[in-house]
Structure formats: structure tokens, C-alpha cells
Amino acid sequence: MAKILLEMKNITKTFPGVKALDNVNLQVEEGEIHALVGENGAGKSTLMNVLSGIYPYGTYEGNIIYNGEICKFNTIKDSEEKGIVIIHQELALIPYMTIGENMYLGNERGKSFSINWNETYGEADKYLKIVGLEESSRTLIKDIGVGKQQLVEIAKALAKNAKLLILDEPTASLNEDDSKALLDLLLKFKAQGMTSIIISHKLNEISYVADKITVIRDGSTIETLDKKKDDFSEQRIIQGMVGREMTDRFPKRPDVKIGDVSMEVKNWNVYHPLYSERKVVDNVSFKVHKGEVVGISGLMGAGRTELAMSIFGKSYGTKISGQVFMNGKEVKLNTVQEAIDNKLAYVTEDRKGNGLILSKSIKMNTSLANMKGITNGKVIDADKEYAVAEEYRKKLKTKCPSVEQNVGNLSGGNQQKVLLAKWMFAEPDILILDEPTRGIDVGAKYEIYCIINDLVAAGKSVIMISSELPEVLGMSDRIYIMNEGRFVGEVSKEEATSELIMSKIVKSGKGA
Amino acid sequence: MEKKISFSEILKKYTMVIVLVLVVIMFAVNTKGVMLLPQNVNNLVAQNAYVFILATGMLFCILTGGNIDLSVGSVVCFVAAVGGKMMVLNSMNPYLTMLVMLITGIAIGAWQGFWIAYVRIPPFIVTLAGMLAFRGLSNVVLQGQTLAPMPDSYLALFNNYIPDPFGKEGFNLICFVVGIIVCIVYVLLVLKNRADRVKKGYSVDPFGGVAIKMILICVVILAFMFRLAQYKGIPNSLIWVAVIIAIYTYIASKTTTGRYFYAVGGNEKATKLSGINTNKVYFLAYLNMGLLAAIAGMVTMARLNSSNPQAGTNFEMDAIGACFIGGASAYGGTGTVPGVIIGALLMGVLNLGMSIMGIDQNLQKVVKGLVLLAAVIFDVVSKRKSFIVK
Numbered sequence: 028m029a030k031i032l033l034e035m036k037n038i039t040k041t042f043p044g045v046k047a048l049d050n051v052n053l054q055v056e057e058g059e060i061h062a063l064v065g066e067n068g069a070g071k072s073t074l075m076n077v078l079s080g081i082y083p084y085g086t087y088e089g090n091i092i093y094n095g096e097i098c099k100f101n102t103i104k105d106s107e108e109k110g111i112v113i114i115h116q117e118l119a120l121i122p123y124m125t126i127g128e129n130m131y132l133g134n135e136r137g138k139s140f141s142i143n144w145n146e147t148y149g150e151a152d153k154y155l156k157i158v159g160l161e162e163s164s165r166t167l168i169k170d171i172g173v174g175k176q177q178l179v180e181i182a183k184a185l186a187k188n189a190k191l192l193i194l195d196e197p198t199a200s201l202n203e204d205d206s207k208a209l210l211d212l213l214l215k216f217k218a219q220g221m222t223s224i225i226i227s228h229k230l231n232e233i234s235y236v237a238d239k240i241t242v243i244r245d246g247s248t249i250e251t252l253d254k255k256k257d258d259f260s261e262q263r264i265i266q267g268m269v270g271r272e273m274t275d276r277f278p279k280r281p282d283v284k285i286g287d288v289s290m291e292v293k294n295w296n297v298y299h300p301l302y303s304e305r306k307v308v309d310n311v312s313f314k315v316h317k318g319e320v321v322g323i324s325g326l327m328g329a330g331r332t333e334l335a336m337s338i339f340g341k342s343y344g345t346k347i348s349g350q351v352f353m354n355g356k357e358v359k360l361n362t363v364q365e366a367i368d369n370k371l372a373y374v375t376e377d378r379k380g381n382g383l384i385l386s387k388s389i390k391m392n393t394s395l396a397n398m399k400g401i402t403n404g405k406v407i408d409a410d411k412e413y414a415v416a417e418e419y420r421k422k423l424k425t426k427c428p429s430v431e432q433n434v435g436n437l438s439g440g441n442q443q444k445v446l447l448a449k450w451m452f453a454e455p456d457i458l459i460l461d462e463p464t465r466g467i468d469v470g471a472k473y474e475i476y477c478i479i480n481d482l483v484a485a486g487k488s489v490i491m492i493s494s495e496l497p498e499v500l501g502m503s504d505r506i507y508i509m510n511e512g513r514f515v516g517e518v519s520k521e522e523a524t525s526e527l528i529m530s531k532i533v534k535s536g537k538g539a
Numbered sequence: 540m541e542k543k544i545s546f547s548e549i550l551k552k553y554t555m556v557i558v559l560v561l562v563v564i565m566f567a568v569n570t571k572g573v574m575l576l577p578q579n580v581n582n583l584v585a586q587n588a589y590v591f592i593l594a595t596g597m598l599f600c601i602l603t604g605g606n607i608d609l610s611v612g613s614v615v616c617f618v619a620a621v622g623g624k625m626m627v628l629n630s631m632n633p634y635l636t637m638l639v640m641l642i643t644g645i646a647i648g649a650w651q652g653f654w655i656a657y658v659r660i661p662p663f664i665v666t667l668a669g670m671l672a673f674r675g676l677s678n679v680v681l682q683g684q685t686l687a688p689m690p691d692s693y694l695a696l697f698n699n700y701i702p703d704p705f706g707k708e709g710f711n712l713i714c715f716v717v718g719i720i721v722c723i724v725y726v727l728l729v730l731k732n733r734a735d736r737v738k739k740g741y742s743v744d745p746f747g748g749v750a751i752k753m754i755l756i757c758v759v760i761l762a763f764m765f766r767l768a769q770y771k772g773i774p775n776s777l778i779w780v781a782v783i784i785a786i787y788t789y790i791a792s793k794t795t796t797g798r799y800f801y802a803v804g805g806n807e808k809a810t811k812l813s814g815i816n817t818n819k820v821y822f823l824a825y826l827n828m829g830l831l832a833a834i835a836g837m838v839t840m841a842r843l844n845s846s847n848p849q850a851g852t853n854f855e856m857d858a859i860g861a862c863f864i865g866g867a868s869a870y871g872g873t874g875t876v877p878g879v880i881i882g883a884l885l886m887g888v889l890n891l892g893m894s895i896m897g898i899d900q901n902l903q904k905v906v907k908g909l910v911l912l913a914a915v916i917f918d919v920v921s922k923r924k925s926f927i928v929k
């Protein structure tokens with residue numbers, strides 16, 4: 028048996044209100060490629076952040092044993108000194124600097140008051156050759172494609188003397204050929220003795236490249252599969268990722284009669300706002316009925332948020348085409364105000380960035396999308412505003428000392444409730460809920476599910492975008508499956524299973 | 540239902556008021572009471588009228604996200620130059636002239652607002668350009684000369700005092716009566732509002748605290764009006780300032796338009812996704828700044844009794860300073876008109892007090908700079924746990 032290079036023992040990491048990692052164990056042998064798989068939010072990235080020192084020693088429980096010694100990393104620099112280098116999902120390169128400058132950022136060659144540019148670019152070129160990138164190190168990052176940028180990231184890691192390379196979704200934004208090249212590069216490094224940990228959703232890639240697979244689910248390690256002994260089929264991996272019990276996690280919905288079609292979207296296309304040749308939503312059509320919860324399932328980056336925001340008053344994307352029908356009549360939703368006027372609401376996935384004003388009161392946040400509801404003319408009726416906020420606080424059971432409290436001081440679950448209150452007060456008929464339970468604890472999730480049930484019971488339509496399969500399965504009457512900008516399947520509540528959805532996603536990904 | 544308020548909360552909420560009081564006491568002692576002589580109290584208003592007006596407009600720019608307007612000093616000068624040219628050189632009607640000045644200010648505001656709001660050129664750049672351009676244009680309009688004197692009918696609008704029909708020597712009765720009326724109206728409004736809230740079952744501040752606050756505010760108003768009465772009564776400039784403060788306090792706290800400024804500064808993306816036209820909010824901020832700069836231009840022109848190419852120099856810094864000292868957040872979204880007025884008063888008191896004490900002009904700048912820095916440090920640090928950012 029080869030030497031164990033890294034062992035993470037009983038790692039537990041809690042955030043306020045959430046246990047992100049619960050007693051996780053991971054063993055990585057020297058010279059292997061070890062894959063970490065799990066659903067979104069399972070805790071993979073958190074685990075890697077613990078390992079690389081982003082969450083410093085002392086903020087988690089358990090031990091990291093690297094090369095036989097217990098490590099106490101306080102910053103990323105500490106872990107990098109030991110040769111543990113992480114490459115994040117979002118590329119962290121600065122567009123208007125050269126490849127060479129980026130590679131040695133924070134690690135400059137020469138003396139601190141006199142950078143040795145010849146050494147910088149000379150060394151950089153050497154590493155670029157190793158990763159097989161045929162570009163001068165003096166090229167600006169903005170002038171090369173994402174595939175090449177990913178290679179620059181790897182070259183940068185090598186320049187830091189990496190012994191353990193961690194790649195978080197390295198192929199997420201790459202096309203087939205670039206992905207293949209990258210995976211082959213990892214195999215080449217492996218042959219030279221490099222150890223890698225790779226996080227990926229693309230199971231076909233993992234079976235191709237990995238020696239071992241550790242499955243993480245809900246913050247715990249479930250199992251570790253070994254290529255030599257175990258079945259490495261996608262079916263087997265999916266089973267590990269989703270196989271959990273689902274009793275009592277979702278409130279029963281009273282029998283709601285599903286009515287007429289309330290909204291229909293036909294042939295919807297959206298392009299990326301900056302790279303206008305990139306198609307983000309590709310010819311999507313769907314409909315939702317009154318009293319129905321429609322789930323849209325898919326992995327991060329599938330284009331679900333982009334779809335929703337582009338419908339909601341063209342808040343995202345360029346060159347948007349397609350038709351929207353409300354109650355059978357075509358409508359044009361060119362601004363958010365028009366969307367709201369047509370009784371549509373979009374509850375964002377990013378409640379802190381796009382949803383709430385954290386530095387302002389619950390009261391003010393609740394009324395923001397429907398100021399007409401609390402004003403006479405243009406003058407705010409302070410009493411009415413207070414009463415409205417109070418009403419929704421009680422209705423949604425938001426826990427707070429008073430509605431004058433700043434939203435920033437609330438827990439995630441309560442913030443989510445304020446966000447829901449804001450949009451419920453706008454009195455929509457159709458609500459698009461984007462990841463409505465992201466980052467909130469189980470109890471609050473249950474309450475949010477109850478609110479969704481109340482909404483459809485009142486004849487509203489709910490479109491729920493979620494990366495959590497059990498949630499989609501537990502709540503939806505019908506599920507659309509989205510991958511890489513397209514709808515790749517539609518399943519009814521009766522036929523839907525995690526395995527079916529996951530395999531539809533995985534299979535559709537291969538052809539692209 | 541009465542809320543409990545801790546001592547430290549009171550301290551935090553009224554920090555600048557307390558500082559203002561301490562500074563006034565300090566100067567009163569150091570100048571052996573000269574600081575509080577009727578004429579000096581009068582000067583505090585007359586000399587600083589432009590700061591109150593500009594700071595009110597600047598607050599709305601800052602609310603949108605810490606954006607400032609560097610051009611106001613130059614705009615004040617340019618508007619005054621236009622006015623001076625019309626009234627002094629061409630002997631045109633003062634009222635027509637004032638209308639033209641207002642339109643000029645609004646047009647300048649629209650020009651800068653367009654670039655900032657719709658094209659999203661950084662406000663710092665647009666208004667820096669305006670600062671240079673309008674200073675230059677003022678010189679062009681005035682041909683480098685000072686135009687004086689202004690017509691009496693124009694000066695009367697700003698520099699005169701509210702006439703006293705009771706005409707008692709040495710004491711302006713109407714001035715003091717107005718002070719009493721203001722106090723009564725204020726107390727009645729507070730009590731009515733409180734009674735309404737109690738009736739509807741909302742939480743209210745403890746009565747003792749409210750009473751103390753009311754008494755203190757009434758004492759200050761009465762003392763202030765008493766001093767003015769001992770001089771020449773209510774200066775017209777005070778009326779201008781009071782009306783502007785009242786209107787903008789109302790807009791900021793009671794109207795949807797005002798609310799949008801706070802929302803944009805708090806989180807622009809969330810505001811936009813709530814169906815609010817955020818471009819229009821930015822535009823209004825600078826449009827309004829142009830309007831108030833025009834009014835400040837009129838006041839300045841009257842006070843100087845001339846329009847000259849150097850008028851308004853550094854006015855933008857006084858306005859910006861007053862906002863930040865008065866508790867406006869450098870990141871936007873926080874700040875009130877009354878707060879800014881306290882900030883402007885503090886600056887005014889520092890100016891006046893130090894001038895009376897005969898402190899060197901350059902040292903005065905040092906003191907004002909340090910006060911500004913201290914105020915913003917306090918604002919920023921008090922919102923987080925550690926002093927140094929890790």
C-alpha cells in the first residue's frame with residue numbers, strides 16, 4: 028500500500044445555524060487522483076476550504092494530517108508553503124495582467140522592491156510548456172479563452188511547487204476537447220508522481236480519471252470507492268450521492284386542484300450579457316398551471332437563474348427572444364416594473380446580493396417592491412407600512428425583535444422569509460422561487476415549504492428552481508430538467524426519482 | 540408598549556449633537572461669551588446659509604452610494620456670474636434673473652446627471668470635469684471682473700430681516716413670537732404622533748425620554764430666537780434655509796422618491812430587481828444638486844453683494860464635509876437631513892469660534908480636516924467589531 032499523503036480526520040465545521048461538515052474523513056494516497064463527488068451544498072467546497080486554510084485552524088474541529096504531521100493552517104499561504112494548492116471553480120485571474128504577472132502574483136520573483144521580470148517570464152514560460160499551453164507568458168489573460176485560462180491556473184499552481192493539487196470543478200466552463208486535454212494532463216502529472224483531488228459533477232470524467240471516489244452527502248462522508256475493487260459506473264456513484272431517506276421532510280399539501288395554464292413561455296433564448304456569442308438559455312419552452320408547483324432541476328450553471336431573470340423584466344442577458352403568455356395572452360415584460368404589473372415575482376437565489384437591503388429594516392424591505400401598497404400618492408403612510416410588515420412577520424413566523432430590526436442582523440432563514448414577504452406583498456399570481464432554501468437550516472426549510480403550499484392552495488403558481496434533488500422531488504407536481512441551457516426532460520411527480528433526474532442530467536451533458 | 544433604550548444607544552444616536560454642544564460650550568468659555576453674542580449667532584446663520592443648502596443636496600448624492608459632487612462650488616460661481624451679468628450689466632429684472640439662474644442650475648444638473656445616471660460615467664469624473672469647466676465658464680462670462688453692486692430689491696430678498704410691526708427698540712418681538720410658535724407646533728406634533736402610535740398599539744419611546752428631548756429642543760430654539768431678537772430679528776436667509784430643510788427632510792423621510800435614494804445606496808441590484816428605475820434615482824440626485832447649487836449661488840451673490848470669478852471656491856468641500864460629519868455613510872444608504880444640518884452647524888461653529896479666537900486660517904483648516912477624518916472613522920469603525928481590518 029502506498030504512503031498516505033493526506034488524511035483529514037473527523038472534520039466538523041459549523042456555520043451559524045448550519046452544520047456544513049459533520050465528522051468527515053478523507054484519506055488520499057500519494058500519487059493518486061482522488062475524486063470528491065456530491066450534490067451542490069453537500070460540503071465538498073467547504074472541506075477543501077478547510078484543507079487550504081481559508082477557514083483557519085481553530086474554526087473547525089478535527090485534524091488535518093499531511094505528510095505525517097498535524098497541520099495548523101492559518102492562511103492560504105501556510106498551506107501553499109506545504110505544497111497544497113487549490114484551484115477554484117471561478118478563475119481567479121486578473122484580466123488586464125499578463126499570464127506571467129498572474130502566475131507570480133503574491134509570489135513575485137526577485138526582491139520585493141525590484142521584481143525580476145526576466146526571471147518571472149522565463150520561469151512562467153517553462154511552466155506553460157509543462158502544461159502544454161502554447162502562449163507567451165506576456166499575453167494578457169483577457170486575450171485567451173477559458174480553457175487556456177484554466178491551464179494558466181494549473182501552471183500557476185505548479186509554479187508554487189504544488190505537491191497536492193486540488194481542482195474544484197475544473198471543467199465546468201470548458202468544452203469537450205478542452206476538458207479531455209485537461210484530464211489527460213492530470214493523468215500525465217499522476218505518472219510523474221503528483222497527487223490530485225478533483226471535485227466534479229461530471230461523472231463520466233471522474234470514472235475516466237480517478238483512482239478513488241469519495242462520496243459526500245449532507246456534510247458527511249458516505250463511502251469511498253476504489254477503482255481496483257468497486258464498481259465505478261455512473262449508476263453506482265449516483266446511488267451514493269442521492270440515496271437517502273425522505274420521510275417527513277416535506278409538509279403534506281392539502282389536495283389542491285390544478286387549474287388552467289397561468290403562464291407559458293415559448294422558444295426562449297438568451298445570450299450572455301458580456302460574451303454575446305455564448306448562448307445561455309437555448310430554446311426553452313415550459314408552462315405552469317394555477318395551483319401548481321413546477322420544479323426546475325439542474326446543476327449549478329445549467330442556466331436556470333439566467334432563464335428566470337431574463338423572463339423577469341429582462342434582468343439578465345442580451346439578445347433575448349421568445350414569447351411569454353399570461354393567462355393565454357401574450358405579454359411583453361421589458362422592465363421589472365412591467366413584470367411586477369403582470370403579477371410575476373422573482374425571488375432571487377442571492378438574497379444578500381440581489382434580494383435584500385441588509386442595512387435597512389425589515390419594514391422597508393417588505394414594502395420595497397410594492398410601494399403603492401403603502402402610500403397615498405407619493406407620500407408614505409408610515410403606520411400602514413408598519414402594519415403590513417407586522418402582518419407578514421406574523422404570517423411567515425419571522426423571528427425578530429421588531430420589524431424595525433435591520434435585515435442584516437437576522438439569520439439566513441429569517442432573511443429568506445423577509446424576502447418572501449417582500450414578494451408576497453407585491454401580490455403576484457406567479458412566483459419564481461430561485462433556490463428558496465439555500466443556506467438555511469432544516470426547521471426553516473420546512474416552514475418555507477409550508478409557505479409554498481399555502482401559496483398554491485390560494486391558487487397561485489410556483490416555479491421552484493432548486494439544486495437539491497430531494498427538495499424538487501418532495502415539493503413539485505411536475506419537474507423540468509435543465510442542463511447546459513436546454514430543457515432535457517420533463518417528468519411528472521409520479522415517475523420522478525433522483526436516479527432518473529441525475530442520469531438525465533449526466534447523459535445530456537455527454538453529447539454537448 | 541414602551542421600548543427600553545440604553546444609555547449607550549442614546550450616546551451613539553446623538554453623538555454629533557453632544558459634540559456640537561461641547562464645542563459650543565468650549566468656544567463660549569474660550570471667547571469669554573463673545574461667541575454667543577447676538578450678532579455672532581446671527582452670523583452663524585447668515586455666513587453658513589450656503590453650506591446648509593448645498594449639504595442638503597449633497598446628502599442625496601451621497602445616499603446613492605457615497606457619490607459626491609465636486610462641481611458645486613464652480614456651479615455656484617457660474618450661476619452667480621450669469622445672474623450678475625443680467626442684473627448688474629444689463630439691469631434686468633431681479634425676479635426674471637432668479638428664474639434664469641434656477642433654470643441654469645437645473646440644466647447643469649441635468650447635464651451631469653445624464654452622464655452619471657444613464658451612461659454611468661463615475662460621478663467623481665463627471666463632476667471633476669464640471670468643477671473645472673464651470674469655473675472656467677464663470678471667468679468667461681465675467682471676463683475676469685467682479686460685478687457689483689447688486690440691485691437693492693434683490694439684496695432685500697436675502698439680506699434683510701423680517702420686519703417687526705411692534706417695533707420695540709433693541710428687541711424684535713415677532714422673532715421671539717415665531718420661536719414660541721415653532722416650539723408649540725413642534726411639541727403638539729410630537730405628542731399627537733405619539734398618541735396615535737399608542738392608540739394603534741405600536742411601540743413608543745419612554746415618555747420621560749421624549750419629554751427631556753422636547754424640552755431640550757425647545758430651550759435651544761427659544762434661546763436661539765431670543766438671541767436673534769436681540770439683534771435684528773429673523774434674517775431672510777434663515778427663512779430660505781428653513782424652508783429648504785423642511786422640504787427635503789420631508790422628501791427624504793416620507794416620500795417614495797426619498798425612500799428610493801436609501802434603497803439604491805443600500806443595495807442597487809436588489810432595488811432594481813424590485814422594479815425601481817435606479818437610473819432615474821441617480822439622475823434626480825444630480826438634477827436636484829444643480830437646483831440647490833443655483834439657490835446657493837443666489838444666497839452667495841447677495842451676501843457678497845457681487846459676483847466674482849472666485850466665488851464658491853471650496854464650497855463643495857464644506858458641503859461634503861458637513862454630510863460626513865453629520866453621519867452620512869461614505870458607502871451610501873445612510874444619513875438624514877437633520878443629521879447633515881448638525882454637521883453643517885458643527886463646521887459653522889468651528890469656523891466662527893476659531894475666527895473669533897483669532898486662530899490662524901491655516902490652523903483652522905487643519906482642525907476642520909481632523910474633525911472630518913475623526914467623524915468618518917467613528918462612522919466606519921462603530922459599524923464593525925475590530926478597529927483594524929484583517
